[in-house]
Every structure is written in structure tokens, then in C-alpha cells.
């Protein structure tokens with residue numbers, strides 16, 4: 380509540396209301412006006428941190444510019460309130476079509492300068508006018524990242540049902556329909572400038588004996604090879620895994636090992652995609668990303684957080700230290716594994732109770748924070764301590780980086796790029812949600828889950 384009252388105390392909010400902007404037209408001037416109020420406080424915090432980090436021989440301008448360059452894709456399904464098995468509570472003013480979803484990402488990107496990409500889910504977000512969509516995205520500096528196929532639910536008028544699986548199905552007709560859907564998704568993505576297809580399957584079984592494990596896996600491999608054949612030369616196929624849900628006994632692509640085998644079975648353009656929430660409790664995810672990078676096979680990463688299962692909670696809200704340890708390995712890989720391609724980064728979270736845009740801003744902040752802390756790890760000192768088997772020193776090096784409050788670095792990176800020093804505060808001061816409700820109406824519902 381403190382933040383809200385702080386915001387409303389400012390004259391800045393009413394200044395923008397008086398100008399009666401449309402939500403998607405938040406511009407650099409409005410943000411720099413907002414930043415003026417924050418600048419002195421930011422400078423004090425930044426200088427204090429800079430003094431300490433410079434003494435420790437960190438190159439601050441390099442860290443800040445790396446933070447500015449880091450871009451995370453926003454999935455088209457994360458802009459409305461998420462559903463649960465029990466109910467769905469709208470956050471009002473939700474986007475009702477792809478244009479509005481891209482406008483929402485534009486708002487997040489203007490404020491954070493970190494969300495310069497959208498990841499489309501097909502068939503929920505098939506463009507009706509490709510040229511118009513591309514122009515809108517271009518105007519908001521948003522690129523089209525990996526496209527996602529959907530064979531976990533039946534589409535209207537489809538001949539075959541995915542009730543018992545898609546690429547793994549015992550029926551060739553079902554498998555062929557699912558393969559064709561993925562090929563169609565590639566075509567759609569290609570028209571927009573995407574360079575990757577992400578395949579996540581709900582395929583599996585809920586009861587012992589329901590599936591022949593070997594047949595299901597082989598069918599999946601063969602189907603993926605057929606999809607892979609339709610992949611343009613400069614595209615990647617990203618194979619996502621998940622241990623359980625919606626099936627509760629077995630999942631065909633259950634873990635990174637299964638995903639890696641399938642990717643290897645397809646070819647050089649196929650990679651494993653790691654989703655943070657798609658692991659059994661206490662899995663050492665940092666070790667998985669490290670080994671995949673060593674083998675040049677980590678293609679993408681989905682951010683979220685969880686307490687019990689695939690909870691899709693805000694990034695960094697539950698286990699921020701685990702996120703830091705993962706980023707520590709990702710940074711090591713980015714610096715030491717030229718055999719691994721640049722990763723497709725995406726937030727894969729969904730909410731029922733938060734303003735989805737505020738939630739995404741919080742996730743972006745947590746990602747930047749973990750990244751910045753990982754950049755503070757002195758890899759040379761760590762290597763020496765590891766070679767000396769100085770276990771205490773190794774832990775000290777990691778935890779010293781983790782305990783540093785890096786938020787002033789992130790603020791500086793955002794500000795340098797034209798974003799808001801405090802994006803959530805700015806979002807509230809600008810009255811964005813109220814404006815969206817005014818423009819779109821209250822009871823709008825975004826397509827998706």
C-alpha cells in the first residue's frame with residue numbers, strides 16, 4: 380500500500396491523465412518526465428554501489444550495457460488473467476485480440492526496455508493481417524520470437540482428437556494431423572520473422588499399461604523428424620519437457636534426457652528447452668543447463684517460479700537463490716560455450732490474482748536481478764578456489780555476489796535505454812490499467828488458458 384500512496388502523492392500521475400494519452404502511447408518523454416522525480420534517489424543508490432563494486436574491480440559500464448541488451452520474450456497468453464481448474468477472475472481491460480496483446484507488450488517494453496519480443500501461441504493468436512501486425516510490432520520495437528504449437532487441446536472442426544496424445548498417438552491419422560499443425564505454425568512464424576518453433580507435448584498416460592513407452596517415444600521421434608524436415612535452414616526446433624501434468628502416470632518427453640535424445644535424433648537445428656517449472660521438486664536445474672550448454676544443446680529457457688509443481692508463479696517470487704545459481708551457469712555458458720547458440724528467453728507464467736502487466740514487470744525485474752548478480756561472480760577467483768578445493772571460499776564468492784543489492788544497476792540500465800527507473804511505480808503513476816479499462820471496457824477476456 381505504501382507504493383500506491385507514494386504514487387498518488389505525485390503530481391506526475393495527474394499530469395499524464397490531463398494529457399489523456401492512450402495506453403499504448405506511453406512515450407519516452409512521459410517516462411523521462413517520470414524519471415526526473417526518481418533521479419536523485421537513483422543516483423545516490425547507484426553511486427554508493429558503484430564505489431564498492433569498482434573497488435572490487437568490476438567493470439560497471441560493461442555490466443550495465445549487458446543488462447540493457449538482455450531481452451526476454453513475453454508469451455501472448457500471459458497478458459490476461461490466467462485460468463485455474465476452478466475459475467478465472469478477470470483483471471479488466473484485458474486484450475481481446477493480437478493487436479491489443481502486442482500493445483500490452485509495448486507498454487511493458489516502454490517501461491522496462493527488457494521485453495522486446497513476443498512469443499505467439501498458435502492457434503490462439505493467428506494474425507488476421509500479417510502486415511498490420513508486423514507494423515505494429517515494429518513501431519513498438521517488438522520482435523517475433525519462437526512460435527508455439529498447440530496439440531494439447533482439440534481445435535474447432537479438426538478431424539482427429541488429441542485426447543490420447545498427438546505426436547505419439549497410436550493412430551497415424553492423429554499423428555499426421557499434429558505434424559501438419561506444427562508445419563502450419565512454422566509457416567505462420569516465418570511470415571512474421573520468427574526463427575524457432577517450440578514444441579511442448581501434453582502426450583503421456585494417466586494409468587499404468589495405458590501406453591507402450593517405447594512405441595510412444597518412437598512415434599514422437601518419427602513425428603518430430605517430419606516436422607524438422609519442414610524447418611527453414613535458419614530456424615531452430617526447441618523440444619520442451621515436463622515430468623507430469625496433464626497426464627499423471629507418464630509423460631512422453633518427461634525430462635532433459637528424453638528431450639536431448641529427441642533433439643539429437645532430429646539434427647543440428649534441434650535443441651532442448653528448459654522450463655523452470657517443469658521439474659520434480661528439488662531437481663538441480665543449474666546442473667542441467669550447464670551440461671546442455673557444454674554439449675551445445677540448450678536452445679531456450681522459460682522463466683517462472685513454483686512451490687509445489689508447475690505453479691507458473693512470478694519469477695523469483697519463491698526461490699530467488701536457485702534462480703541466481705541457474706543464471707550463474709548460464710553466464711558461464713554464455714562466456715565459455717561458443718558451441719551453444721544464443722538462447723530464446725521467455726517468461727512462461729500465468730496468474731489469476733495479479734494485474735498481468737505488473738506481474739510481468741516483476742518477473743522481468745527478478746530475471747535482471749539474477750543476471751546482474753551472476754555477472755558479479757568473479758569466475759577467475761571461483762576457478763582458483765575450486766582448483767584449491769577451498770569449499771568455503773567457493774561458497775563465499777557465490778554468496779557475496781548474491782547478497783549484493785544490484786537494483787541500482789538495473790535501474791541505470793533501464794534508464795540508459797529510455798525505460799522507467801521504477802517501472803511498476805511508473806505504471807501506477809501513469810494509470811495504465813485504468814486507461815486500458817477505459818479504452819477496452821471492463822469485462823474483456825484474453826484468449827488463452
Ligand SMILES: [Mn+2]
Nearest residue numbers: 619654681727
Ligand atoms: Mn514452458
